[in-house]
Amino acid sequence: xxxxxxxxxxxxxxxxEVNGFNLLFKKYYPQLHVYGLKLSNNQEITEDCLQxxxxxxxxxxxxxxxxxxxxxxxxxxxxxxxxKQLQKNxxxxxxxxxxxxxxxxxxxxxxxxxxxxxxxxxTSTLANLINNLSPRQKEVLYLKYYSGMKSSDIxxxxxxxxxxxxxxxxKALLKLRxxxxxxxxxxxxxxx
Amino acid sequence: MNNxxxxxxxxxxxxxSFENWAKGLxxxxxxxxxxxxxxxxxxxxxxxxxxxxxxxINFNKKHLDNDKINEALSEILPKIGLDPLPKNKSNRTRAIxxxxxxxxxxLVLILISWTSYTYINNNSTTIHKTNFGEIIDLKLPxxxxxxxxxxxxxxxxxxxxxxxxxxxEAYFKVKSIPSTNAKFxxxxxxxxxxxxxxxxxxxTRKQKTNVVLDEGSIHLEFMNGEVTKMIPGEMVTFSKDSxxxxxxxxxxxxxxxxxxxxxxxxxxxPLKDVMTNLELTYGLEVQYTSNELKEIPISGGIPNQNLKxxxxxxxxxxxxxxxxxxxxxRVQENPIY
Numbered sequence: 001x002x003x004x005x006x007x008x009x010x011x012x013x014x015x016x017e018v019n020g021f022n023l024l025f026k027k028y029y030p031q032l033h034v035y036g037l038k039l040s041n042n043q044e045i046t047e048d049c050l051q052x053x054x055x056x057x058x059x060x061x062x063x064x065x066x067x068x069x070x071x072x073x074x075x076x077x078x079x080x081x082x083x084k085q086l087q088k089n090x091x092x093x094x095x096x097x098x099x100x101x102x103x104x105x106x107x108x109x110x111x112x113x114x115x116x117x118x119x120x121x122x123t124s125t126l127a128n129l130i131n132n133l134s135p136r137q138k139e140v141l142y143l144k145y146y147s148g149m150k151s152s153d154i155x156x157x158x159x160x161x162x163x164x165x166x167x168x169x170x171k172a173l174l175k176l177r178x179x180x181x182x183x184x185x186x187x188x189x190x191x192x
Numbered sequence: 193m194n195n196x197x198x199x200x201x202x203x204x205x206x207x208x209s210f211e212n213w214a215k216g217l218x219x220x221x222x223x224x225x226x227x228x229x230x231x232x233x234x235x236x237x238x239x240x241x242x243x244x245x246x247x248x249i250n251f252n253k254k255h256l257d258n259d260k261i262n263e264a265l266s267e268i269l270p271k272i273g274l275d276p277l278p279k280n281k282s283n284r285t286r287a288i289x290x291x292x293x294x295x296x297x298x299l300v301l302i303l304i305s306w307t308s309y310t311y312i313n314n315n316s317t318t319i320h321k322t323n324f325g326e327i328i329d330l331k332l333p334x335x336x337x338x339x340x341x342x343x344x345x346x347x348x349x350x351x352x353x354x355x356x357x358x359x360x361e362a363y364f365k366v367k368s369i370p371s372t373n374a375k376f377x378x379x380x381x382x383x384x385x386x387x388x389x390x391x392x393x394x395x396t397r398k399q400k401t402n403v404v405l406d407e408g409s410i411h412l413e414f415m416n417g418e419v420t421k422m423i424p425g426e427m428v429t430f431s432k433d434s435x436x437x438x439x440x441x442x443x444x445x446x447x448x449x450x451x452x453x454x455x456x457x458x459x460x461x462p463l464k465d466v467m468t469n470l471e472l473t474y475g476l477e478v479q480y481t482s483n484e485l486k487e488i489p490i491s492g493g494i495p496n497q498n499l500k501x502x503x504x505x506x507x508x509x510x511x512x513x514x515x516x517x518x519x520x521x522r523v524q525e526n527p528i529y
Contacts, residue, residue: 018274025265030256051268058272113250130249145248151205166201166245173244 006070014061025054028071031147032078038105038142039082045089049082056081072153075143079157105138106131121180129176137172140165199235204242214246316350322360332356335367336376342473355379361395361472366408382430386411392422397472400431463488463510467521474499476516481524485512 009027012020029050036046057077067073109124121129130138136158143149143157151169155162204210212218213225229239322328322340330338330346333353340346344360355377366376366387376387378394382401385394390408394401403412404427413419414430414437422428430437464486467478480486488510503514503521513526 016274018269021269021272021274022265025268026261029261029264033256034254047264051264051271054268055272058274107251111252111254113252126249141249146251146253163202166205169245170201170241173248174241176249177240177244 010067010070013058014064016058016061021058028074029054031071032074035075035142035147036078036082039079040086041104041106045085046082049085050078053078053081069153069156071149072156075147075149075153076157076159104135105142121176121183125179125183126176129179133172133175137168140168141172144169199232199238201238201242201245204239205245210242211246214243317347318350318353319345319347321345334369334374334376337365337367339363343475358394359396361393361397363391363393365391382415384413384415386413400429403428461490462486463490463506463512463523466490466506467523470499470502470521476519476521478521478523481522485510485523485525488512 009020009023013024014020032050032053033046036050037043040046057074107127107130109122109127112123112126112130114121114123114126130141133141140154140158143154144151149157151165152162154160155165158165160168209218209221210225212221216222229236320328320330320338320340322342322344327342328340330340332338332348336354338346339362341361341363344358344362346356346358346362348354348356354374357379359380364376364378364387368390378385378387380394380396380401382396383403385392385403387408387410390410391406392408392410393404393406396402403410403422405422405424407424409424410422411419412422412428412430418437420428420437420439426439428437428439464480470476471478490506490509499516503516506512507514507526511526513524515522515524
């Protein structure tokens with residue numbers, strides 16, 4: 001049973017209670033921290049941005065209308081802020097999101113564990129495969145399986161429609177599955 | 193099957209029993225979907241894709257160090273003018289404070305191990321009882337979750353854990369058993385709550401029973417024989433003595449049973465009602481120097497895991513001074529305000 005639902009946390013946060021702020025911060029700071037690092041690959045910028053993000057969120061709390069989905073809202077607005085900051089640092093406002101995040105969302109072998117579906121790949125091969133997917137595919141995989149987001153929330157964060165999220169997931173996982181099957185066949189051929 | 197066209201990715205992904213099959217969770221679901229796939233081989237590819245999406249990739253999540261989170265938090269709080277810890281204290285007093293804190297924590301632990309207990313008596317009745325100011329999470333044998341507030345008690349017979357008696361205040365998340373439609377009952381002095389699978393809150397303090405329904409649907413059977421149905425978001429209050437029943441809508445966005453977190457939630461509630469809450473959970477007596485003080489409204493969250501912190505928060509929220517002497521709380525005006 002989740003004792004502090006997002007609804008509860010948001011209610012207290014909006015009231016300006018220190019408790020509400022603490023609850024929101026403790027729940028989402030860690031999640032946004034990892035997300036920011038994966039996006040920017042830069043700890044200093046991520047942490048600076050996060051601090052300013054929470055300050056602004058607090059100061060503007062009364063302007064916020066009802067938020068149905070706190071998690072998606074926080075992810076998407078933090079991402080926007082981070083992009084702005086990165087563009088500023090590059091002194092190039094026109095630089096696109098894809099160019100900015102060209103090398104983002106790289107995963108190490110330690111970050112991945114293997115389960116039955118793709119058991120014929122070792123973690124380093126799997127990490128390699130994931131890292132070679134498109135930035136968009138990687139971000140969707142990250143939001144889905146690392147942050148545990150619902151597909152409908154991912155659609156909101158990525159500014160895509162629901163069906164496209166499913167398509168991206170399907171394509172990315174199909175690629176991994178095919179590779180796993182190839183490896184399985186190779187293993188069998190080796191043995192015989 | 194007459195609506196074959198609808199078996200797309202989205203259909204499988206939104207089906208809970210399909211998800212169980214993909215994760216290998218529920219025997220019935222596994223058997224059902226295995227045979228379904230055998231009979232519908234044309235959907236094999238879609239099924240495999242849906243399964244891939246459900247099982248996905250297992251990431252080993254990195255956990256940010258708690259110290260780091262707290263450090264970031266204490267850095268940010270002063271910047272927005274929310275500072276819960278008095279910063280102007282010298283290091284020496286702070287050191288003393290922290291020893292005091294560990295001491296009182298140890299004391300609380302000992303107290304809890306003394307007082308919160310579960311016992312089974314000769315008639316094989318299980319009783320869970322909490323002491324003042326203590327909240328426990330329970331899992332009943334049938335899978336139902338119960339959060340029992342301070343100074344409360346539930347009891348049930350071993351052969352029927354789905355029929356229980358409540359004194360005090362509790363929150364229930366009842367596990368539904370669809371195969372047998374087994375009902376769940378909560379009995380208080382005033383009424384009986386009949387449940388299928390749902391989440392609700394019952395409070396029997398102050399010679400009356402309050403029931404708030406969060407999710408699902410329940411029937412109430414009053415001791416006078418009357419029966420009523422509740423819908424989510426409703427609160428029903430009944431007292432056997434006054435034979436008065438009230439039905440009203442409550443704001444679920446202001447969660448009614450919030451004490452089950454570490455916070456009491458109050459929405460424009462007069463101080464006297466807030467203090468009654470404290471009297472009941474901590475076993476205290478409250479006195480006021482003037483009647484006006486009783487009516488000061490409080491909104492927001494008050495931490496409830498520690499009486500001291502709780503009182504400090506109420507003082508701050510109402511601008512009063514509350515003095516605790518031998519478990520009698522004296523509420524008076526604060527000369528500073």
